[in-house]
Amino acid sequence: MGRGDLSDEEWARLEPHLPRSAGRGGRWRCHRRVINGILFRQRTGxxxxxxxxxFGKWKTVHDRHRRWSADGTWERILRAVQADADAEGLIDWSMVSVDSTSCRAHQHAAGARSRPPRVPGRRSMPDRRGLGRSRGGLTCKIHLAGEGGRxxxxxxxxxxxxxxxxxLIPVLEQIRVPRPAGGHPRTRPDHLGGDKxxxxxxxxxxxxxxxxxxxIPEPKDQRANRQRRGSxxxxxxxFDREIYRxxxxxxxxxxxxxxxxAVATRYDExxxxxxxxxxxASIRLWLRT
Structure with missing residues (x-):
């Protein structure tokens, strides 16, 4: 096992949620080796x-990551891992906070066309690059909701x-932690924190x-506008300062x-x-619980 690879404990928690076959009667090559290759690229960029x-052929590793990103497999795995953690009482629902961070796009991520032809199985987006231009160049932004366990x-x-x-609303609508015992997934935190x-x-x-x-603190201009309108x-x-901390x-x-x-700097087109x-990257953080 190399540095950064999945440990035996992490693999035992991840393996039950992985796809079993590749379709058309085929079989996937060793999931563990391929995922370790994906994690190596995540960690080093x-x-x-x-x-x-x-890690085997680089194209095998790349194609599996691209395919699982397109068909939602990674998202299903993330929610399954979150459900396991919630069943063990390891999710702190008492405080969920929201924030965003900018990720600078590498020049290798800037060459894709903004509106390529539709491909079956890929996500439908107005601009499939998800990039914006600012003073610092091409950037994208991650809007995140994190629980108390970081x-x-x-x-x-x-x-x-x-x-x-x-x-804020699109991020909260994405919170869906399944319940292994059945029933509706949990979608609502007990308390939400955010900056102004x-x-x-x-x-x-x-x-x-x-x-x-x-x-959520109220900005001065919003406070002045509210007071100007009276009743x-x-x-x-x-606003509670202790909770806001x-x-x-x-x-x-x-x-x-x-x-x-590979998250801090975006290399994907x-x-x-x-x-x-x-x-x-989120799955890896949950596996380290």
């Missing part, structure tokens, strides 16, 4: 062609210039409708994700492949 020979519950990939507030970038009437109305307690502006928003947990979650060089890259 090397080009796929430069993978060490101990592990990702859900995330959304957008171009780098997109704001944080409009992505997520403060908006639409977001607060959504959280109240779902009966999610939240601690029509509504009641002041509640726990928002650093999602920032530490982002730091743990960006230990993977397509947004769905980079989404799979972030999903694999």
């Amino acid at each position: 090397v080009p796929w062609r430069d993978l060490p020979s101990r 592990r990702p519950l859900a995330f959304v990939i957008t171009p780098g210039q997109w704001g944080d507030a409009p992505q 970038a997520y403060s908006s009437r639409r977001n607060r109305r959504y959280l109240r409708r779902r009966q999610i307690k939240h601690t 029509r502006g509504g009641r002041p928003t509640g 726990r928002r650093n947990e999602v920032e530490r979650t982002i730091n743990r994700l960006k230990i993977f060089r 397509r947004a769905y492949v980079f989404h799979g890259t972030v999903t694999v």
Whole structure:
């Protein structure tokens, strides 16, 4: 076992959730060796062609990662691993925080066409690159919801210039932790924390409708606008400084994700492949529980 490979304990937790066959009567090559190759590329950020020979053919490793990113296999594995952790009581639902981080796109990620022809099995996106141009160049943004144990519950990939507030609802809609005993998956945290970038009437109305307690500071301009409107502006928003201190947990979650060089710097051309890259990094963090 090389440095960074799956340990026997991690493999025992992951293996039951992996696909059993490749379809058309074929069989997958050794999952463990291929996934270790994917993790090696995640950790180091090397080009796929430069993978060490101990992981087998680089194209096999690359194609499996691309295919599982396109058909949602990585997402299903992530939710299955989260369900196992929830069944053991290892998810801290008492405080879920949201935040975002920008990822600079490498020049190798900037060559894809913005609207390529539709390919069966791939995700439907208006711009399949998911890149935005800013002063720093091409970037994308990861909008993340993390639980109290500093592990990702859900995330959304957008171009780098997109704001944080409009992505709060899409991120929360992605939280779906299945219950092994049956029933509806858990989708609602006990409390939500976020910085003032997520403060908006639409977001607060959504959280109240779902009966999610939240601690989000109100910016000065929004406070002044509410006071100017008098009774029509509504009641002041509640804010607890002690609870707000726990928002650093999602920032530490982002730091743990960006230990993977292929997440900190985006090398994937397509947004769905980079989404799979972030999903694999999230799975690894959950396996280390």
